[in-house]
Amino acid sequence: MGFEFFSPAFILLIAAVLICLVKGHARTAVILIAPIITLLAIWQIPDGVQSTVKFLTYNIEPVEGSPLRRLFATIFTIMVFVGGLFSFRIARWYELAAAFTYAAGAIGVCFAGDLITMFVYWELMAIFSTIVVWCGGTPDSRAAGIRYAIMHFLGGVILKVGIVGVVLGTGSIKIQPMLATDFSTWMILIGILINAAAPPVSAWLADAYPETTPTGSVFLSAFTTKTAVLALILLFPGEPVLIGIGLFMVMYGIIFALLENDVRRILSYSVVNQVGFMVVAVGIGTEMALNGATAHAFAHIIYKALLFMSAGVVIYRTGKNKCMELGGLFRTMPLTCVCGIIGALAISGFPLTSGFTTKSMISQAAVDGDLVWVYMALTAASAGVFLHAGIKFPWFVFFQKDSGLRPKDAPWNMGLAMIIFASMCILLGVFPETLYALLPYPVDYQPYSIGKVLFYLQLLLFSGLAFFVLLPLMKRTMTISLDTDWLWRRAAFSLVKLIERALSSLGDMVTQQRNRLQKFLQRMAVRYLGQPHTADSQERGVFARSWPVGTTVLWIAGLLSAYVLLYYL
Amino acid sequence: MNDEKQLHWLVRPSTIRKLWIGFSVVLTLVVLAQTVIYVKGYFGFDAWFGFGAIYGFVSCLVMVLIAKLLGLFLKRPLDYYDEPEQIKTSEPSHDKVKENSNGV
Numbered sequence: 001m002g003f004e005f006f007s008p009a010f011i012l013l014i015a016a017v018l019i020c021l022v023k024g025h026a027r028t029a030v031i032l033i034a035p036i037i038t039l040l041a042i043w044q045i046p047d048g049v050q051s052t053v054k055f056l057t058y059n060i061e062p063v064e065g066s067p068l069r070r071l072f073a074t075i076f077t078i079m080v081f082v083g084g085l086f087s088f089r090i091a092r093w094y095e096l097a098a099a100f101t102y103a104a105g106a107i108g109v110c111f112a113g114d115l116i117t118m119f120v121y122w123e124l125m126a127i128f129s130t131i132v133v134w135c136g137g138t139p140d141s142r143a144a145g146i147r148y149a150i151m152h153f154l155g156g157v158i159l160k161v162g163i164v165g166v167v168l169g170t171g172s173i174k175i176q177p178m179l180a181t182d183f184s185t186w187m188i189l190i191g192i193l194i195n196a197a198a199p200p201v202s203a204w205l206a207d208a209y210p211e212t213t214p215t216g217s218v219f220l221s222a223f224t225t226k227t228a229v230l231a232l233i234l235l236f237p238g239e240p241v242l243i244g245i246g247l248f249m250v251m252y253g254i255i256f257a258l259l260e261n262d263v264r265r266i267l268s269y270s271v272v273n274q275v276g277f278m279v280v281a282v283g284i285g286t287e288m289a290l291n292g293a294t295a296h297a298f299a300h301i302i303y304k305a306l307l308f309m310s311a312g313v314v315i316y317r318t319g320k321n322k323c324m325e326l327g328g329l330f331r332t333m334p335l336t337c338v339c340g341i342i343g344a345l346a347i348s349g350f351p352l353t354s355g356f357t358t359k360s361m362i363s364q365a366a367v368d369g370d371l372v373w374v375y376m377a378l379t380a381a382s383a384g385v386f387l388h389a390g391i392k393f394p395w396f397v398f399f400q401k402d403s404g405l406r407p408k409d410a411p412w413n414m415g416l417a418m419i420i421f422a423s424m425c426i427l428l429g430v431f432p433e434t435l436y437a438l439l440p441y442p443v444d445y446q447p448y449s450i451g452k453v454l455f456y457l458q459l460l461l462f463s464g465l466a467f468f469v470l471l472p473l474m475k476r477t478m479t480i481s482l483d484t485d486w487l488w489r490r491a492a493f494s495l496v497k498l499i500e501r502a503l504s505s506l507g508d509m510v511t512q513q514r515n516r517l518q519k520f521l522q523r524m525a526v527r528y529l530g531q532p533h534t535a536d537s538q539e540r541g542v543f544a545r546s547w548p549v550g551t552t553v554l555w556i557a558g559l560l561s562a563y564v565l566l567y568y569l
Numbered sequence: 570m571n572d573e574k575q576l577h578w579l580v581r582p583s584t585i586r587k588l589w590i591g592f593s594v595v596l597t598l599v600v601l602a603q604t605v606i607y608v609k610g611y612f613g614f615d616a617w618f619g620f621g622a623i624y625g626f627v628s629c630l631v632m633v634l635i636a637k638l639l640g641l642f643l644k645r646p647l648d649y650y651d652e653p654e655q656i657k658t659s660e661p662s663h664d665k666v667k668e669n670s671n672g673v
Contacts, residue, residue, distance in 0.1 A: 255636045258636035259640050455615075457621075466629035478647055479647065480645055
């Protein structure tokens with residue numbers, strides 16, 4: 001089929017170029033048809049390495065197929081299609097082109113057979129996701145985009161250092177499972193974890209995603225963190241460090257989302273929370289856990305994009321993004337409200353939604369591994385997800401008080417995009433076998449048993465009760481929360497200011513000394529070379545006085561006699 | 570009553586009261602159902618009667634309290650990060666004054 005050398009990513013790259021070149025309906029056609037062709041191409045790729053190209057001394061493998069890679073590429077492509085449908089009418093052409101290139105990077109990573117190819121696509125994602133952040137067009141989004149770019153290019157450099165180390169150490173650039181045992185593998189792990197929004201740099205995600213356009217954040221929510229999860233599954237399955245990191249991310253996401261007032265920032269923190277579940281699963285590393293991580297990534301992209309779409313429609317229609325300014329929107333936005341609630345139920349893992357059938361696989365993997373504490377923490381976190389995303393998001397946006405806003409419901413294309421994803425959330429919840437059949441390892445797992453459903457209903461409904469009982473404690477405030485980004489946004493900034501001030505006072509001192517030296521030199525010059533303004537004064541410098549002719553003759557006579565004397569000596 | 574008629578049916582106090590009652594009934598049923606339905610515990614203690622309900626409620630309570638506590642230290646006004654920018658824009662004029670005084 002011609003995909004031995006060219007990854008399906010190229011179809012989206014060509015589409016991105018076409019988006020720049022054509023206009024109107026032709027552009028819409030490109031946006032909607034390119035993902036479908038890409039999807040067909042993805043399912044043409046057989047398992048295994050498709051081709052090897054000699055580059056310098058390395059064997060580059062541009063396309064490698066496997067069920068895991070195909071599944072990630074599939075959900076990325078579905079995301080491009082539905083995201084394109086959601087945004088083609090209001091997003092600017094450059095935003096869509098950047099989003100398509102960004103998605104092409106993600107799909108390229110899916111099929112990369114070696115570390116060098118992966119790195120190239122990885123950087124492609126970093127560059128074009130930064131452009132998507134910048135599409136927000138405000139000074140805030142410009143600044144956030146720069147911070148985002150610095151973080152991701154730094155991550156890229158760390159990843160590159162690791163890759164070079166591994167290549168020098170093992171002589172192989174193949175993507176294969178490894179453990180973080182030495183410097184280079186640690187560098188690779190850190191480089192990937194930066195993209196997964198792991199601590200201590202989780203802050204980049206909630207800093208950048210809410211600053212872009214309502215449509216841009218839908219694309220951003222899908223690719224970067226999930227390609228990082230895929231890379232972790234491919235490179236670090238069963239790395240024990242990941243369990244701790246993942247649990248931290250899970251709790252971090254909940255706590256910070258509870259403190260937050262900005263709608264999209266709440267959703268951004270819950271991205272960190274959900275990716276935390278997947279990172280824990282990769283850390284457990286059994287077949288069940290890796291299946292769980294894959295299935296959860298698949299389901300997560302759908303419901304998270306759905307939530308960002310629902311928030312995006314609200315922001316597009318009202319121009320407001322703070323919980324305090326919103327509320328009561330269910331009256332005029334029933335479709336957006338219902339789709340938002342379905343997304344919220346799915347992220348909370350309510351029975352009959354995709355979250356239940358995928359997240360419970362991760363919990364099951366923890367049970368199978370006899371990890372009591374991990375299981376209990378994940379269960380508590382499931383309750384917390386319902387609290388911070390499942391109820392908090394719909395409640396503060398669509399219910400709570402009446403904000404007086406009466407915006408129109410979503411335009412048809414946005415509504416259709418939301419309906420597609422909302423139905424997928426429910427379909428995957430009711431018929432999980434369709435997804436289970438595509439997972440990398442054979443699935444022997446029954447998500448629904450009456451006892452388990454009852455346990456989760458108790459857990460979730462009583463978290464709901466906790467929300468309404470504790471509502472007075474959750475009063476929104478017009479605030480932001482400090483995070484580790486304080487270190488570079490405030491502390492580092494102050495440090496730079498301090499250095500700048502020190503340098504400028506040093507500069508002042510140098511200027512002062514220079515002035516003093518200048519004055520001193522001038523005084524000396526005046527003393528010995530004369531005073532131009534007082535030409536006839538008695539106080540002329542010793543070299544500037546007009547000496548009588550006689551004195552000069554005397555000097556010349558003296559010199560001549562000295563010369564004669566020296567000649568005869 | 571007139572006031573109540575003007576409100577959307579979902580936000581009328583009477584509806585909200587009914588919702589609370591309905592919700593409480595569901596909560597009670599979900600816990601009582603455990604007398605009939607066997608919940609398979611993986612580690613023993615998670616099969617206790619009403620464990621899911623208590624665990625869900627308590628973990629949410631703890632998380633909200635932790636968030637509240639952290640909020641005391643972490644919350645800042647919206648323009649917190651804007652301040653340094655303002656200093657930056659006001660400083661050039663400050664520098665100019667300095668330069669002038671140097672020139673004199």
